[in-house]
Amino acid sequence: MKKGIHPKNYRLVAFKDMSSEEIFLCRSTAETKDQIEIDNVKYPLIKIEISSSSHPFYIGKMRFVDSAGRVDKFLTKYKNYGKI
Structure with a gap:
């Protein structure tokens, strides 16, 4: 492996x-x-929306995940689309 190309942190x-x-x-x-x-140890925290503990493939059932109201935002944006 090459030296000096891997991250330090x-x-x-x-x-x-x-x-x-x-x-x-x-x-x-x-x-x-x-x-x-x-x-009693502090770690940097990364928040993720889905992982193997919540993905339908791994848990065997569907679960509705609406992160930050994206579905509502989509519906309000396109509610009048296609209407005359």
Whole structure:
């Protein structure tokens, strides 16, 4: 492998699935301003909308996930489309 091409800030990061509230730790270089404390240790926090704990393929059932009112925003934007 080439030397000097890998990022220096590779560290443990907490990922939180916002639909199932599950938190898991993984190594990442992703930047974030949020933090969370797990077992008296502070980790950078990345909020995600869907993961294996909430994806229909993995849990075996459909779940409606509307992040930040996107469906409502779409419906209000296109409610008069096609009307005369």
